[in-house]
Amino acid sequence: MPDPQHPLLDIRNLVIEATSYPPGEPPKTVTLVHGVSLTLEKGKVLGLIGESGAGKSTIGLSSMAYGRGGVRITGGEVILNGRDILKGGAAGLRALRGREVTYVAQSAAAAFNPAKPLMEQVIETTLSHGLMSRAEAEVRAVDLFRQLGLPNPETIGRRFPHQVSGGQLQRVMTAMALCPKPDLVIFDEPTTALDVTTQIDVLAAIKRAIHETGVAALYITHDLAVVAQVADDIMVLRHGRTVEYGSVQQVIEAPREAYTQALVSVRSIDHVEKPEAPPLLSIQNVTARYKGTNFDVLKNVSVDLPAGQTLAVVGESGSGKSTLARVITGLLPLGQGRISFDGRVLSPDLAGRAPEDLRQLQMIYQMADVAMNPRQTVGTIIGRPLEFYFGLRGEAKRQRVQELLDQIEMGAGFADRYPAELSGGQKQRVCIARALAAKPKLIICDEVTSALDPLVADGILKLLLDLQAREGVAYLFITHDLATVKAIADRIAVMFKGQVQRYGTKTDVLAPPYDEYTDLLLSSVPEMKLGWLEQVLAHRRMEGAGN
């Protein structure tokens, strides 16, 4: 029976600290979590949401009294089943972890031992705690596999981690966590590394399993739309402090704090589609494969991109969208077909391209921190294209760097900083400035906002649109995030298994009738409303029954 006086988990005034080692300075103590309190009753799900560095994983792990990599719990109480687990000592923790509290990690691929079959790993904790006999544990595991909707539940346990897909592996890990019949499961971004079409299945499986086993859960994610589907309560965190804590309905539908409102209304960019125009970049029947393979990664791809417009290339991982970028830049010579740019046919490989082609075609990467040389200052990074393409030196170069910094809304002091001294959003802005320095006609943006927090990503998208309006630059925007596509695209190409599945203007592509894959993709994107998951699943069941 739920008892509000004695909840399952009661965290009071939790303070968590760590020691940081800034280069060239003495080590100092930083506080990661400042007095956070929460309660969780049996059978309920609490969503912890926030940007990277908000302390959500740190708080989640503290409910099994664990501090990752030098993190220390220095204050407060964590009361589970009426006991303060912080005072348990090593033996008490051993009895607790894997029995009362279990954990589902973000990357299932990294969390499994590749040398052991799945079943061994799923029942390992249950056996080591002596909770069941091997035969009982295997029966329970098979039941869980069935509950989680895994194919061939009786035999899948004999497979090895590399023999199942990423989404299946994530569900197997959920089975592993549920097998010892714990009171509490911590889900740490369980669907973040998955494609949208896979995410929806895993999400539904997790939700059903939580419901059927009656376990309580802490669900950690940065995606408010996802957490709205599974949680009963939501806690919004920022910089290790509670911003807002309430029922899922209240937080999603009537957020009180400005920060939560911003999170809910993110991706609210309005972008009016531009009219048809002659193409700047024209890709005709392009086929490409990697050296030493006999498999075409791109099959007969044809798309056009008019000057000053944005073509969004959407697809799951492995659909060939990044390969398309490599072919356009010349890093991967195409097999058949041709690419014309600004009226000229581009040489298939990089070495054969004129400096003018290289200048007019720039690229921005997903991971801004490895796209900049860590030993060069921002001034050098942005200044090099100016020097290289336009021969700018000295004062002229310095002034132009300053202009570019102003364009990306960063101040004068940044020219002397190193990439390590910038935040994630600032790094991406510097990469944009570097591309802009060449005065390109086309910038290829490869998942440029995927590694960023939603509010920061929003800022980057607005900046890109702003620059497009001012400089007339065209973007080829590669992404798996359909919300981003809706926000910025003029044209859309949906890619699936190396082929363009659907291509046209934004309104055409996003309007029915859809082909099967586009329908699946579009309907899988979590929407920020309650009950969305049930609606989609019910809809799909009906369609399935109709066939």
Add this chain to the structure above:
Amino acid sequence: MTRLPVSALVGLSFTSAYFLAALFAPLIAPYGMAEIVGDSWEPSSAQFWLGTDSIGRDLMSRMIWGGRTTIFVAACATLLSFGLGSILGFFAAVRGGWVDQVLSRLVDLMMSIPSLISALVILSVMPVTLPVLILVMGVLDSTRVFRLARAVAVDIAVMDYVEAARLRGEKQAWIIFREILPNALSPLVAEMGLRFIFAVLFISTLSFLGLGVQPPMADWGGIVKENKEGIVYGIPAALIPAFAIATLAISVNLVADWVLNRTSSLKGGRGA
């Protein structure tokens, strides 16, 4: 200023003492390098601090002059091996393909023959002068540097910022010296200390075998050779250069460790 750890302090003081002695040998050596000033194997005294050697030369002076030769040859060979090895290694990593294959297999071939054997064969048919010694040692040792430099550069060459430079149309030299070298420096500097020590051991071994520095010029391996018969009679003259070689090796390594700790941010700058 951060405080120096004790090990670095010990390493720095020994290393700098040896290097200073080598640099100012003509000023501080009490006697000339090959000057016979007493009886053979005199014990240490106020006149001869470390005694005399097998034919009556002042051992202290021999040690100072010998250190000068040993350190000079080893340093030049190390610089040569680093220049050659790292540039070729970076080049192989950046170019890839057949260039990489040819260079790497050539290095494999050279490394498959023990370098001491190669050196003995080459030096037995060539005139043994200091430049030849340095050249032979430098080229043989550059194979090790090549492997390290190539391995480090292969990791860096796949980074997006190198790709960005390629897309910009940068020349090979810019990519090697401006994008890769600054990021490969700290493992290379640490390796440099180690390779210097191997060079000291190598030249000493060659001299001990009689194919290194030729008498009457002094060097530490040669001094061991000249005085090795004395050990049987309880005369320590051969042990003094051996001790010098050992302490130089250890102290240079301590310095290299400290440099690596300071320049790499591994484990949150543990050496800071």
